[in-house]
Amino acid sequence: MKIALIGYGKMGKAIEAIALERGHEIVLKIDESNIADFNQENIAKADVAIEFTGPHTAYENIRKSIELGVPLVSGSTGWLDQMPEIEQLCSDANGAFIYASNFSVGVNLFFELNKKLAALMHPHKEYNVSLEEIHHTQKRDAPSGTAITLAEGVMETYQAMTKWVNDVTPQPGELLIVSKRIDPDPGTHTIRYSSEIDDITITHSAHSRKGFALGAVVAAEFLKDKKGIFTMKEVLGL
Incomplete structure (x- = not known):
């Protein structure tokens, strides 16, 4: 599976390590230094994107990912007052989206x-x-x-x-x-x-970020080739 990482801080790096361990490929890494690379041409290389950024940038990153047509897993917090807009956007775009406050x-x-x-x-x-x-x-x-x-x-x-x-x-x-x-x-x-x-x-x-990172990658594996809005309950069969 080819993964785009939207946010390449400590969580992004932990997700990268887990994804590589599980045989996946990281085809795009976006942080504040290369935000211009977050575009249609680059995101099209990915089967799924995983977004972990901050409360002030998450909404725009999520909106853009859905509009660009990439299935998206998001673990950013602090933006949930705008969740109804994202859910409507995902539905209108026939997209794929998983949000969790915690992927562990x-x-x-x-x-x-x-x-x-x-x-x-x-x-x-x-x-x-x-x-x-x-x-x-x-x-x-x-x-x-x-x-x-x-x-x-x-x-x-x-x-x-x-x-x-x-x-x-x-x-x-x-x-x-x-x-x-x-x-x-x-x-x-x-x-x-x-x-x-x-x-x-x-x-x-939690003993480390590894549990969060593993759950995010498992969610991305679940979301690949799907359409709709899901939660970790579906991912884990709870």
Whole structure:
């Protein structure tokens, strides 16, 4: 499979290493220094593109990739208020797109565990639920996309909670997400249910970027030659 990398920072390089290990070819690498190479002629060489950039550039990169006709896997966070526009664009263009806040297989299993625990805990009103996420200091957005996905998973059951808040005192109907930036942590997410009697917590701790990179490449393998909008649930058969 021929892959274009849109974003060639630490994640892009980790994805490259995994892709090469799995026998794929990197035919295009785009970063801030060669953005002019992100064009129809070059992207046409790729079977699929994988995009990991920043919250201020992701939307334009995703939009351009879809308009240029390349199946796209995106792991950028901080742009999701524009997701409906991207979904409509992909549908209109008969394109192929996968977005995930986290491509790690373990994290996607953790998402499902989080929903199951929320359903078990909801009847027990003596417990208060909160989330904490820890990342390295170069993480540009807060809370993390993974933390937001976890919060949304809790709120599917806790429907009286209508929004999440970040690093402020929560009001009734708000779910607290605490964000910490500590080097060199690649990502730790904890959901905590606290009462006067005890605490119940579940935690996912990433040891490196390798899990994220592997999941992104697996998603790209899944997306090749497909049309439509997919999630990691389809990729992993969850």
